[in-house]
Amino acid sequence: MAKNTTKDYDAELNKTVFNIKHQRTFCMIKPDGVMRGLIGEIIRRIEKAGLKVVAMKMMLPTEDLIKKHYPTSDAAWVARLGSKAKKGLADLSLTAKDTYGTDDEKLLGENVLKGLIQYMQSGPVVAMVVEGIQAINMVRKLAGPTLPFMAEMGTIRGDFSVDSPVVANVEGRSIHNLFHASENPVEAENEIKLWFGGEIICDYSLGSDDIMYCKHY
Numbered sequence: 366m367a368k369n370t371t372k373d374y375d376a377e378l379n380k381t382v383f384n385i386k387h388q389r390t391f392c393m394i395k396p397d398g399v400m401r402g403l404i405g406e407i408i409r410r411i412e413k414a415g416l417k418v419v420a421m422k423m424m425l426p427t428e429d430l431i432k433k434h435y436p437t438s439d440a441a442w443v444a445r446l447g448s449k450a451k452k453g454l455a456d457l458s459l460t461a462k463d464t465y466g467t468d469d470e471k472l473l474g475e476n477v478l479k480g481l482i483q484y485m486q487s488g489p490v491v492a493m494v495v496e497g498i499q500a501i502n503m504v505r506k507l508a509g510p511t512l513p514f515m516a517e518m519g520t521i522r523g524d525f526s527v528d529s530p531v532v533a534n535v536e537g538r539s540i541h542n543l544f545h546a547s548e549n550p551v552e553a554e555n556e557i558k559l560w561f562g563g564e565i566i567c568d569y570s571l572g573s574d575d576i577m578y579c580k581h582y
């Protein structure tokens with residue numbers, strides 16, 4: 366039988382390829398994105414890329430939720446945060462020790478985390494589950510890298526934020542980078558479970574699915 370729609374193709378895909386095609390990721394517009402009126406702009410970019418929002422809610426996260434969201438007890442993750450905070454210092458002829466008072470990445474990471482936990486509770490966030498082919502990579506690409514001063518124009522963080530760890534950390538606050546997106550499949554699964562648990566995730570087709578995702582000729 367001729368396959369005309371993406372659903373026809375889906376029926377014949379093996380599970381691995383089906384899961385890649387319908388990969389789900391968690392993402393979130395952070396309080397600065399909501400308070401700057403960028404909800405529509407950010408969702409527009411996700412939809413324009415051909416990705417589908419399958420769950421969404423606005424909420425004021427609790428400290429407990431934020432502490433569960435970020436792997437605060439994972440020493441390697443905290444140290445990685447500290448090492449990221451050092452990025453760009455050398456270009457400004459600065460050292461971590463002179464700027465932050467320490468170059469210990471674990472200590473630096475712990476300090477970053479304090480500001481981050483406060484920032485994430487400073488206003489409402491919009492939490493979403495987004496689906497599409499390799500959605501995890503796609504949404505990370507739309508977001509751009511963590512540090513706004515390094516994010517390319519054309520990305521959410523590059524177009525709408527300007528911040529650097531040097532200034533943020535010396536001011537004792539988080540970097541305001543508008544948006545969060547899961548980094549890998551394990552993170553996506555955990556974050557979807559944490560933020561949406563058993564809540565409804567909607568399964569529907571976009572009118573554009575058949576043109577974007579299937580051989581219709």
Ligand code: TYD
Binds near residue numbers: 445544
């Ligand atoms: P991380 O998980 O490394 O990045 P991403 O959000 O791109 O996955 O870092 C979590 C958040 O920590 C990041 O979005 C912004 C914040 N942060 C700071 O506030 N200050 C810093 O110096 C760094 C490195 C991160």
